[in-house]
Amino acid sequence: MAATALTDAPEPGITRARRPGAARSLRYVVFYLCLTLIAVVFVGPYVLAFFGAFKPASDLYSTSPWALPHSFYTGNFTTILFSGGFLRYLGNTALVTAALTIGQVSFGVLAAYAFARLEFPGRDGLFSVYLATLMVPNVVTIVPLYTMMREFHLTNTYWAIFLPYTLGVPYTIFLMRQYFRSLPADVFAAARVDGASEWRILTRLVIPMGRPIIITSALIAFVFGWNNFLWPLIVTDTSSQQVLTVSIAALQSAFSNQWNLVLAASLVALVPLLVIFAVFQKQIVRSIQLSGVNR
C-alpha cells in the first residue's frame, strides 16, 4: 500500500508502472533520510542542551557538544535548584500560569457562550470591539499597564503578573465563540423549550460539547503564561515574585560563561512544555490548524 503513496500530491505526474522496484526503494531511503536530517536540525538543540546540562564544567569545554556525558552528572541541577531561590521562581511560574489558565478559560467560556448563543442588544458591536483589540501590539499596553499597577500598589505581586491576561482575552474568546457557533442549534432550542436556564445549558451542554476547544484554549493559555517574559520582567523587580523566564535571563548574565549551569536552568523551563507536547501532541497540532482555518 505504501507503494501507491509516492505518487501522491506533489508529484502526481509520475505513474507507478514505469518505475522499477529498486529505484523506488532507493527513493524511499533518500526521502526518509532527508526527513531525518531535517528532524536533527529541529530536535538537535534540545538533545545538545540535555547533554550539556548533565556534564560538569570541565567536560563541557573539553568534549564535543554531541558527546554523551560520561556519567550523568546532576551537580548543575542541584547547584541551580538549591541556590538563589530558583525553586521559588519555578513555583511562582507554576502558580501564576495556573491562575492565568483557569481564569482565561473560565471567563472565556462565559463570554464566548454569550457571543455565540445569546441575543442581546449591542452584541455584534461589542464583539467587533473585542476583535479590534487583537490588532494592538503587546508593547503598546505595557507602559500604561505598568503605571496602572503602580497606581494600585500591585507591582511585585502575583496579581500584577497574571491579572491582565486573565479576565478577558479576545483571542481565546474568538476561538471558542467560533466553535460554539458550530454546535447544532436545535439541541439548544430543545433545552430552552424544556425550560433549562442559560446557566444549565452552559454547564450541561456547551461545556461537554465544547471540550476540544476548551482543552485547546487551556493549552494556549498555559504556554503563554509559562513563556511570558516582558511583562513579568517589568512588573516585578524584587526577587520573591520573580518568574522562571526572568530568572533564567538573569542567570544568563550572572553566570555568563558557566554554560553548564544556564543550560540546566533552561532545561528546567523546557521540560514541562516537552511533556505537555508529548501528551497533547495531536490536540496541539489540531488547535494550531484550527486557529488558521477560522480566518
Add this chain to the structure above:
Amino acid sequence: MHLADLRRPRTVRQTAPTGTTAAGRAAHRGRGIRRLATALPFILPSLVGVVLFLLIPVVIVLVLSFFQWNFLTSPHWVGFANYVAMTRYDHVFRALAVTAYYVLWNIPIQTVMALGLAILLNRNMPGLGFFRALYVLPFMSTPVAMAVVWSWMFNGQFGLINHLLSLVGIHGPDWLGSTHTALPVVAMVSNWQYAGYNMLFFLAGMQMIPRALYEAASIDGASAVRQFFRITLPLLNPTMLFVLVTDVIGSFQIFDTVYVMTQGGPASATTVINYQIYSTAFRSFDVGSAAAMSLTLFGVILVITFIQFRFFRNRTTYEVS
C-alpha cells in the same frame, strides 16, 4: 482572519413586530433589557478585562505620548514634542531599520522553510505524522530558554557551530559579538522556532486543494515544478495571507530572544524597536518618548497589514469548494 469577520454584515435579528405603537416599542425595549440582564453575568468579567487592560491602556498611552514623564515626578505637557524628537534622534529610525532588517531575515526564509516542509510531508506515507510532530516541537519551547541554548551553540569559543566549522578547517566568527552576524543569528533562532508551526497551516491549505486539478495538469503534461507554481501556490493564497499577516505582526515585536542573546548589541546592531521602547521606558525612564514610539510601531504594523491585504486581494484567487 479577524478583519474578514469585521466586514461581515450584521445579522438581521428576527424580532417580533417592532411596534409602531408606543406600547409595542416599550415591550420591545423591555425584552431588550431582559436579554441584556441575562447576558450580563456572562459578558461582565471579560468586559472588565478588555476595558481595563486593553482599551483604557490604549487611551493612556495616547495621552502619555503628549507628556514628558519619568514615572515619579508630575508629568509635563509637551504637545507633539515627543513625536518631533523622534524624527530628530536617529536612534528611533535606527531601531525601526534594524527591525525591518530583522523581519527581512526572518519572514522570507521562515515562509520558504515552512512551504518546503509542507511539500515534503503532504503525501500519504507511513511515519510522516511522527516527523510532523518533531518539526512542530520548537514551537512549544520557551523563547527565553531556547535563546540561552542557541547563545551557547553560537558562542565564539565553545559553541557547537564553530566547533563544527573547525572540523573542516574554518575559523568561525564570534557570531553574537559581531555587528554583521548578530542580527541574522537572532532571526535564525526565530526561523527555527516557527518554521514547523507555519508548515501546519500550509499543510492544511494543501490538503484542501482538489486532486483533480493535479490529475488534469499531469494529463496536459505539466511538470511537478510547474504544477507547484501554477496550482499549489496560487490556491494557497488565503493561507499565505494568514501566515504572512500574523508572522509579520509577530516579527515586528521580537523581544525575548534579543534580550537574552544580545541585549540589543553589539553597538545597537540588534536594538529592535521593542527593545528600544523597553529601554527608553524602563531604563531611561522617558515614558513620553516610549509611548510615542509604541504608537508609531502600532501605526507601522497597521499600514503593513493593510498593504498585505491589498496585495493579496488584487491577485486572482480561484474559488474552490
